[in-house]
Amino acid sequence: MKKGLLLLAALLCTLSYQAKAQHWTDLQHEVSLSYGGLPVVDLLDHYENYFNPPASADADLFDDKGKFGALNISYLFYPDENLGFGVVYSYTNSDKRIIRNDKLVGDFYNSFHSVCPSIKYNWYNYNFITLYSRINAGIAIATTKSSFINKESLPEEKTATKAFFMYQVSPIGIEVGKQIAGFVEVGFGHMGTAMAGLRYRM
Numbered sequence: 486m487k488k489g490l491l492l493l494a495a496l497l498c499t500l501s502y503q504a505k506a507q508h509w510t511d512l513q514h515e516v517s518l519s520y521g522g523l524p525v526v527d528l529l530d531h532y533e534n535y536f537n538p539p540a541s542a543d544a545d546l547f548d549d550k551g552k553f554g555a556l557n558i559s560y561l562f563y564p565d566e567n568l569g570f571g572v573v574y575s576y577t578n579s580d581k582r583i584i585r586n587d588k589l590v591g592d593f594y595n596s597f598h599s600v601c602p603s604i605k606y607n608w609y610n611y612n613f614i615t616l617y618s619r620i621n622a623g624i625a626i627a628t629t630k631s632s633f634i635n636k637e638s639l640p641e642e643k644t645a646t647k648a649f650f651m652y653q654v655s656p657i658g659i660e661v662g663k664q665i666a667g668f669v670e671v672g673f674g675h676m677g678t679a680m681a682g683l684r685y686r687m
Contacts, residue, residue, distance in 0.1 A: 512686035521677015591633035
């Protein structure tokens, strides 16, 4: 009888522990994938204009390829249920046509790889709903390449690289879900002005 009670108590403790471990506030690791529209490199000319050809080159850049936006991957560790620390990687690009004397002479490719430490604070939790804010600060490595159609009469292809200070400030984000959550976030920076994605906690 005593052995049976001890076995039952051990079983209940095990089930209780497993149930607790599956509660999302006890899941300390968070991985996210999101897409953001209008990141800062698309909104501010400062980033793209750094690579633009000088006026003496007698060439203009014409942006007719649209904007890629930002693809974001992040990892956060939660020492408690509300405050997360981690890192965010973002990629975006900007492709343009090179025009000289009203003729297409080549293409201009800009790509930005951002790596930023991140702090995320969940300031409202209720059932499946979480409201949060985020701030990131780090570095973006920008690479540009110019490619010309007629290589005999125009300059050779050139590649240049530049490091920029990069950031993200998101005053408001909303998550719906527990261990797996969808989210929408609004802010300004390398991740985008508005973004949406999925999170998985483990």
